[in-house]
Structure formats: C-alpha cells, structure tokens
Amino acid sequence: xxxxxxxxxxxxxxxxxxxxxxxxxxxxxxxxxxxxxxxxxxxxxxxxxxxxxxxxxxxxxxxxxxxxxxxxxxxxxxxxxxxxxxxxxxxxxxxxxxxxxxxxxxxxxxxxxxxxxxxxxxxxxxxxxxxxxxxxxxxxxxxxxxxxxxxxxxxxxxxxxxxxxxxxxxxxxxxxxxxxxxxxxxxxxxxxxxxxxxxxxxxxxxxxxxxxxxxxxxxxxxxxxxxxxxxxxxxxxxxxxxxxxxxxxxxxxxxxxxxxxxxxxxxxxxxxxxxxxxxxxxxxxxxxxxxxxxxxxxxxxxxxxxxxxxxx
Amino acid sequence: xxxxxxxxxxxxxxxxxxxxxxxxxxxxxxxxxxxxxxxxxxxxxxxxxxxxxxxxxxxxxxxxxxxxxxxxxxxxxxxxxxxxxxxxxxxxxxxxxxxxxxxxxxxxxxxxxxxxxxxxxxxxxxxxxxxxxxxxxxxxxxxxxxxxxxxxxxxxxxxxxxxxxxxxxxxxxxxxxxxxxxxxxxxxxxxxxxxxxxxxxxxxxxxxxxxxxxxxxxxxxxxxxxxxxxxxxxxxxxxxxxxxxxxxxxxxxxxxxxx
Numbered sequence: 416x417x418x419x420x421x422x423x424x425x426x427x428x429x430x431x432x433x434x435x436x437x438x439x440x441x442x443x444x445x446x447x448x449x450x451x452x453x454x455x456x457x458x459x460x461x462x463x464x465x466x467x468x469x470x471x472x473x474x475x476x477x478x479x480x481x482x483x484x485x486x487x488x489x490x491x492x493x494x495x496x497x498x499x500x501x502x503x504x505x506x507x508x509x510x511x512x513x514x515x516x517x518x519x520x521x522x523x524x525x526x527x528x529x530x531x532x533x534x535x536x537x538x539x540x541x542x543x544x545x546x547x548x549x550x551x552x553x554x555x556x557x558x559x560x561x562x563x564x565x566x567x568x569x570x571x572x573x574x575x576x577x578x579x580x581x582x583x584x585x586x587x588x589x590x591x592x593x594x595x596x597x598x599x600x601x602x603x604x605x606x607x608x609x610x611x612x613x614x615x616x617x618x619x620x621x622x623x624x625x626x627x628x629x630x631x632x633x634x635x636x637x638x639x640x641x642x643x644x645x646x647x648x649x650x651x652x653x654x655x656x657x658x659x660x661x662x663x664x665x666x667x668x669x670x671x672x673x674x675x676x677x678x679x680x681x682x683x684x685x686x687x688x689x690x691x692x693x694x695x696x697x698x699x700x701x702x703x704x705x706x707x708x709x710x711x712x713x714x715x716x717x718x719x720x721x722x723x724x725x726x727x
Numbered sequence: 728x729x730x731x732x733x734x735x736x737x738x739x740x741x742x743x744x745x746x747x748x749x750x751x752x753x754x755x756x757x758x759x760x761x762x763x764x765x766x767x768x769x770x771x772x773x774x775x776x777x778x779x780x781x782x783x784x785x786x787x788x789x790x791x792x793x794x795x796x797x798x799x800x801x802x803x804x805x806x807x808x809x810x811x812x813x814x815x816x817x818x819x820x821x822x823x824x825x826x827x828x829x830x831x832x833x834x835x836x837x838x839x840x841x842x843x844x845x846x847x848x849x850x851x852x853x854x855x856x857x858x859x860x861x862x863x864x865x866x867x868x869x870x871x872x873x874x875x876x877x878x879x880x881x882x883x884x885x886x887x888x889x890x891x892x893x894x895x896x897x898x899x900x901x902x903x904x905x906x907x908x909x910x911x912x913x914x915x916x917x918x919x920x921x922x923x924x925x926x927x928x929x930x931x932x933x934x935x936x937x938x939x940x941x942x943x944x945x946x947x948x949x950x951x952x953x954x955x956x957x958x959x960x961x962x963x964x965x966x967x968x969x970x971x972x973x974x975x976x977x978x979x980x981x982x983x984x985x986x
Contacts, residue, residue, distance in 0.1 A: 594856065596838040599835065600835055602821065602823075602824060602828075609815070610821065611832075612803035613803055613812070613815070614832050614833055614895065614899065615807030615808050615835055615836040616835060
C-alpha cells in the first residue's frame with residue numbers, strides 16, 4: 416500500500432527535481448503540443464463565437480489546408496507562393512461555405528447548421544483526397560527539424576518556430592476581437608442576430624470573415640502538425656483533441672482556447688512521462704478526456720466561458 | 728438632401744404572413760424633425776409596420792421611400808446605412824458585452840479603415856477608435872448612464888436596458904429613429920426620464936422620431952402627430968388633440984356597441 420502511494424505521489428516529483436533539464440524538455444514538448452491543440456481549438460471558437468455553430472468540419476479543414484499546401488509544394492511552388500495560394504483557397508472555401516451552406520440555412524436552429532457542418536466534413540475529406548491523393552506526405556517548409564542545446568535543454572528548431580508563429584497569431588486575433596470594429600461586429604453577431612442587423616452589420620460578410628480566419632488558422636495548424644508528423648488523414652483527428660480543450664477553456668473564449676490547450680498539452684506530457692510507467696503508458700491518449708469530464712462535472716462553462724445566469 | 732419633402736414616405740404598404748394580412752395598405756408620411764406616435768390595440772400591425780420600414784419584413788405591395796429614394800426592398804443593414812436606427816420591443820442588446828461596447832457597436836457604420844491596421848490597432852485605427860469613443864461618451868452623458876458604463880448589459884434592470892438600447896441607436900447618429908415601445912414596463916419616473924430624452928434628442932440633434940407606445944398620456948404629451956392602426960389599417964392620422972376625439976379611434980379602443 417505505502418509502496419503504491421509512494422510511487423504515485425512522491426517518486427514522480429523526485430524524478431522531476433532530480434533531472435531539471437529533462438523536466439524542462441518535457442514541459443517544452445507539452446507546451447508545443449498544447450499550442451497546436453490551441454490552434455485547432457481556436458478555429459472552433461472563432462466560428463462558434465460569431466455564429467453559435469459548432470463547426471464539425473474544423474479538423475478536416477486543417478487536413479484540407481495541409482493537403483493543399485503539400486500538393487502545391489510537390490508541384491514545385493516556392494514556399495511563400497504555396498502559402499499565399501493556400502490562404503486564397505481557404506478564403507475561397509469560406510465564400511463557398513457561406514453561399515452554399517450557411518445562407519440557405521439562415522435562421523435555422525443551431526443543430527441544423529451543426530448537421531450541415533458534418534456534411535461539410537465528409538465532403539471536404541473526400542474532395543481533398545480526390546484532389547491530392549490519400550498517401551502520407553511529407554511537408555517540408557524549409558525549417559529544419561533540428562535541435563540545439565541551451566543550458567543542457569534540447570530545443571527543437573521547428574517546434575520553436577511553430578510556437579512563435581502560434582503565439583503571434585493568437586495575440587493578433589485576441590487584439591482583433593477585443594479592439595476592432597470587425598471584432599466588435601463579430602461579437603455582436605454572436606450575441607444577437609436581429610440586433611446586429613439593425614445596427615448595420617451585414618451577416619454574410621461577417622460569416623465570410625470568420626470562416627476565412629478559421630480557414631487560415633486551420634492552415635497554420637495543418638502546417639505545424641504536418642511539418643512535425645507528416646500530412647495524412649489522421650491529421651483531421653486532432654480535432655478530437657480540441658474538444659477537451661474547448662470544454663476546459665470555454666467555447667466562446669479565445670484566451671480560454673489557448674490556456675486550455677496549454678494545460679492539456681503539458682498535463683498529458685507530464686502524465687505520460689512521469690506516471691505513465693506505473694500504468695503501462697498511454698496516459699497521453701486519455702488524459703485530456705478525463706480532465707474534460709472532470710470539468711464538465713465541476714465547471715461546465717469552462718475556465719473562461721460566460722456563466723449563464725438567467726432571471727426567473 | 729430633399730429639402731422640404733417628407734423624410735419617410737410609406738405608400739400603400741401591405742405585409743402578409745401567409746393568409747394573415749398584418750398591415751393592410753397603410754400610407755404614412757413623416758416629415759423632417761417630427762415626432763410621430765403609432766398607436767393601436769394589440770395586434771394592430773404597429774410593430775410589423777416598423778419592421779417593414781427597417782427592412783426586417785418586405786411588403787408584398789406598396790412602396791417605402793426615404794429621403795425621396797425608394798428603399799422598399801433593402802435589407803436591415805442597408806437600411807441602417809441609410810440612417811435609420813431602431814430599438815426593439817423586447818430589448819435586443821448584446822447581453823454579454825459591456826454597456827460601453829454595446830453603444831460602440833452603434834458606431835460601426837461610421838468607422839472605416841483597413842483590416843490590417845485594425846488588427847494591429849495601429850495609427851489611424853487607434854485614432855479612430857478614440858474619436859468614436861469620445862462621441863459615445865457624449866451620448867452616455869446625455870442619457871445619464873455614466874455609472875453603468877462597464878456593466879454587462881444583460882445584468883441591468885429592464886428600464887436601464889431600454890435606455891442603453893436607445894443610446895446604441897443614437898450612436899449611429901440616425902436621421903430617423905424608430906422606437907418600439909420605449910417605455911413598456913417602466914415605472915412613472917423612468918417614463919418621465921425617457922420622455923425627456925426623446926424630446927431632447929428631437930430638439931438637440933434634430934432627429935426625426937417614430938415611436939410605438941401604449942401609454943396615452945405619454946403619446947399625447949410628446950408627439951406632434953398620432954397615427955392610429957387597427958386590424959392592419961390606418962384609421963386616424965392627425966395631431967393628438969384631434970385623434971383623441973376621433974370617433975373611429977374611440978371605437979377601436981373602447982369597442983362599439985353593436986345592435
């Protein structure tokens with residue numbers, strides 16, 4: 416009995432203190448994974464905020480963007496050109512979604528729009544594979560997957576670049592939402608469609624803007640994940656990891672998506688490395704979901720979500 | 728502009744929901760700087776008429792002109808862009824946003840600038856934000872809601888929500904202000920305040936106002952002209968003193984003795 420308690424409650428922390436450089440490496444790895452989750456979660460939050468729609472297709476949008484990018488690179492396009500073209504494709508996709516999916520369903524219940532995004536999910540998955548093929552592809556954007564050592568801590572150059580890019584993207588988006596005219600219009604639409612229309616917010620423009628931004632965020636996420644582990648169908652499954660992030664952070668909160676992602680990334684890495692051996696590993700696979708479950712019980716609105724208080 | 732012509736002309740407008748004709752060939756014209764009250768029993772089509780003017784419904788016959796130009800089939804955002812602002816019967820505020828942010832949304836159409844400078848909150852975007860903020864602060868002073876500036880709109884009592892909604896509409900510097908029951912659910916004191924604000928807006932900013940209201944005392948006190956609807960039709964239109972004595976109006980409100 417005491418042995419078990421010691422192994423669970425004391426030994427892991429002793430290991431952490433015993434090898435601080437290794438601990439820092441684990442933390443960095445966790446933060447990196449967390450940032451990637453955050454990026455995917457961010458795509459969900461953007462669309463949810465502006466239209467109340469849970470976009471089931473966000474994960475596939477990541478895959479689709481990555482496939483497009485790889486496809487263009489394989490055909491010899493320079494990195495910058497390929498990035499620009501992919502951005503254009505994602506914006507065009509936003510236009511198409513607004514015109515073909517959202518506009519005909521305006522004023523329908525949220526569940527109907529949610530179903531529509533499930534359809535979109537299957538369509539994009541098939542369309543992406545039809546265009547670019549279903550093989551696992553290597554995504555090389557010219558940042559070497561090499562590491563350097565600072566004070567005994569190994570830092571991967573690719574992960575560092577990804578982290579910085581993600582941090583910049585997130586800061587810009589947060590400022591954009593809080594401070595600008597379009598950001599305010601987005602929040603207005605999220606809050607009350609009718610009132611937003613009456614103050615002159617054109618719904619369709621707003622939808623195109625959010626879906627475009629969500630598309631670009633998906634592209635960045637696809638780029639980072641793809642560079643790390645190749646572009647393949649399983650890329651769309653990281654959307655599943657974004658769900659616990661959303662439950663943790665709150666569906667409507669940009670900072671929530673970031674913090675939630677980081678907590679889950681760090682938590683599952685620490686769990687895997689220090690507690691994994693006790694249970695035979697694989698903590699990384701379920702940690703996020705168990706944490707989300709705990710949150711659903713204790714704080715269903717998430718860390719940063721808006722608590723719903725209704726007058727009776 | 729159009730000089731001396733009426734600001735808004737509603738000409739033979741009908742709005743139909745399936746078999747129900749909610750507004751039946753109604754014609755109303757509203758002159759510059761007028762305060763016009765639209766009254767009538769429940770279900771008379773007052774709000775429907777307002778919705779047709781603000782673009783939420785489109786009439787199936789008749790036309791609506793603003794400043795002499797036809798705008799019968801415009802969408803709500805386009806109507807807002809013309810300079811028509813409105814409030815709603817059931818208060819449609821952005822409940823999660825602060826009062827200040829709510830009112831700032833009213834300035835949306837007045838703002839310009841590029842996506843990039845805004846995203847980075849640079850130079851002109853920042854200056855613009857500050858200018859609009861200054862304007863909004865004037866409205867906040869005007870409507871005496873300084874103390875609740877930072878409160879989320881959803882937490883305010885009903886009377887104050889109505890006032891914030893008016894502030895948001897005013898922030899757009901509208902030429903025509905449509906108020907749907909601005910005093911519903913208010914106590915006497917709040918009603919008096921609201922009356923004062925409506926009259927001040929009309930005088931200080933020269934805003935033309937059309938309002939729907941049930942409180943006859945209020946209607947008679949503040950409006951230049953009263954339009955009465957009953958079962959979707961216009962049954963009277965004139966100064967309050969005349970409308971008050973109109974037999975058709977009395978019948979609609981008090982019922983007619985049938986033999």
